[in-house]
Amino acid sequence: MTKGKHGRAERSEQKVPAKVYETELARLQSELVKLQEWVKTEGQRILVIFEGRDAAGKGGTIKRITQYLSPRVAGIAALPAPTEREKGQWYFQRYVEHLPSAGEIVLFDRSWYNRAGVERVMGFCTPTEYHRFLQQCPIFERLLVGDGILVRKYWFSVSDQEQQRRFRSRLEDPLRQWKLSPMDLESITRWEDYSRAKDDMMVHTDIPEAPWFVVESDVKKRARLNMMAHLLSTIPYVEVPPPTLHLPARPKPRGYERPSREHTTYVPDHCSTLGH
Secondary structure, three states, X not given: OEEOOOOOEEOOOOOOOHHHHHHHHHHHHHHHHHHHHHHHHHOOEEEEEEEEOOXXXXXXXXXXXXXXXXXXXXEEEOOOOOOHHHHOOOOOHHHHXXXXXXXXXXXXXXXXXXXXXXXXXXXXXXXXXXXXXXHHHHHHHHHHHHOOOEEEEEEEEOOHHHHHHHHHHHHXXXXXXXXXXXXXXXXXXXXXXXXXXXXXXXXXXXXXXXXXXXXXXXXXXXXXXXXXXXXXXXXXXOOOOOOOOOOOOOOOOOOOOOOOHHHOOOOOOHHHHOOO
């Protein structure tokens, strides 16, 4: 973020050249693979929380982080709306079962902070439930950190103009319309309400043990690289030497004959119908 002529903070909108982006993305993803092996070997637990406005770029960043990681190690928790039974539980209860175990990384695509954002703004929780959350959340996160979980919290910040542009782009794209919901579109008319909710949330939950890190995300590629680089810089991982593997020699045939193709149902050759 830079300072404008009036001294106000301005967003950096400089795009990252495609070649620079692809090169640095590949390097960071290579480091994430090293991080994964360290987590497995050392039995570490990493929890990364992604929050921010709709269309702020959280999903695209999560996709790049997990692209080359094992789903057995790096999981994504994107919980739906709570069921009637879950509504009767302690608020944090349904999130606890998704916390990382030894040797795991969990990325929360939205998290318990729904209560401080959409639930508060849309009236899905009572004032008492909201204030209880603000009181309990720092305690809950201190317990996680105290038990050895590496907690990282990122808020993806997008301007109202850029969010509007992304909404319009999704609305006009049949392949991405599913990303929009009536709740997303209503957030346009409640921009200031969400801004106040975010500010209040930060005041109460930006704690030394689990601080918030804000990612400027008007330029998606820039946001991805910045967030991934920062995450890696905050974790003291080391490269774990991979096991030595050797491709074995194929054994000599021992008389096996493949069954006739007539006895097997194959997928039709769709490609043969395509023009060249």
